[in-house]
Amino acid sequence: MTKEEENILLKEGKMLPVMEHFYTIQGEGAHTGKAAYFIRLGGCDVGCHWCDVKESWNPDLHPLLNTEEIAQTAAKNCKTIVLTGGEPLMWNLQFLTARLKELGCTIHIETSGAYEMSGHLDWITLSPKKTGLPKPAIYERASELKMIIFNNNDFKFAEEQAAKVSENCVLYLQSEWSKRNEMYPKITDYILANPKWQASVQTHKYLNIP
Numbered sequence: 001m002t003k004e005e006e007n008i009l010l011k012e013g014k015m016l017p018v019m020e021h022f023y024t025i026q027g028e029g030a031h032t033g034k035a036a037y038f039i040r041l042g043g044c045d046v047g048c049h050w051c052d053v054k055e056s057w058n059p060d061l062h063p064l065l066n067t068e069e070i071a072q073t074a075a076k077n078c079k080t081i082v083l084t085g086g087e088p089l090m091w092n093l094q095f096l097t098a099r100l101k102e103l104g105c106t107i108h109i110e111t112s113g114a115y116e117m118s119g120h121l122d123w124i125t126l127s128p129k130k131t132g133l134p135k136p137a138i139y140e141r142a143s144e145l146k147m148i149i150f151n152n153n154d155f156k157f158a159e160e161q162a163a164k165v166s167e168n169c170v171l172y173l174q175s176e177w178s179k180r181n182e183m184y185p186k187i188t189d190y191i192l193a194n195p196k197w198q199a200s201v202q203t204h205k206y207l208n209i210p
């Protein structure tokens with residue numbers, strides 16, 4: 001296949017840059033503890049300095065895989081699918097999500113919201129970043145808002161973002177991993193004073209699973 005043919009299939013979402021795909025337990029947010037099949041797409045230009053998957057950023061380092069085959073493999077393993085990255089909304093998710101729905105799956109996405117939504121998404125985890133703010137349309141669709149707390153200023157940013165989501169959106173504060181010993185005590189105090197928030201912890205890192 002020529003580069004040009006690949007680019008057409010990529011635009012149509014018939015091929016996608018896949019960094020990895022794996023069956024594990026959702027470690028974060030409202031679905032923590034549930035089995036899910038993760039599809040991690042390559043490519044992100046949001047640039048969080050503390051990102052725990054910097055290897056995902058350059059899309060050219062990840063093979064373009066056939067979307068139909070990814071969907072089949074995922075659905076064979078589990079009917080709960082988590083699309084993540086990288087920034088999964090950089091890509092056209094129409095074909096992937098349509099095929100996953102036909103295969104009986106429920107589709108979750110982990111996103112910064114920095115790109116326009118595409119495809120059928122059943123559960124949207126929105127994790128806004130100052131370096132690439134969400135597109136306006138995603139706020140009312142967010143199922144959960146997961147704000148990463150790296151320093152004290154992030155509580156203010158969290159409140160600004162919480163003011164934009166719907167009433168039903170579940171609000172989470174999650175410490176940046178390397179700051180967890182310093183930030184979880186602050187997050188605890190903050191939640192006790194502002195109980196609309198809940199704590200999210202990256203439990204998979206304690207379980208030593210992907």
Ligand SMILES: C[S@@+](CC[C@H](N)C(=O)[O-])C[C@H]1O[C@@H](n2cnc3c(N)ncnc32)[C@H](O)[C@@H]1O
Pocket residue numbers: 044050051052053084085086087088110111112113126127146148174175176177178202
């Ligand atoms: C790696 S990102 C991929 C999806 C998308 N780019 C995003 O940021 O939402 C998946 C989740 O991990 C969170 N995350 C990334 N690095 C983290 C870190 N060092 N500590 C805590 N959470 C982190 C992100 O905020 C996001 O909620």
Ligand SMILES: Nc1nc2[nH]cc(C(=O)O)c2c(=O)[nH]1
Pocket residue numbers: 024025026027028084085110204209210
């Ligand atoms: N177990 C597990 N749960 C997760 N929840 C969100 C993740 C992500 O990187 O998007 C993630 C991940 O990488 N592993």
Ligand code: SF4
Pocket residue numbers: 044045046047048051052053054056085086087112129
């Ligand atoms: S938006 Fe997500 S993948 Fe991109 S740098 Fe930030 S945490 Fe990493």
Ligand SMILES: [Mg+2]
Pocket residue numbers: 052053
């Ligand atoms: Mg992760």
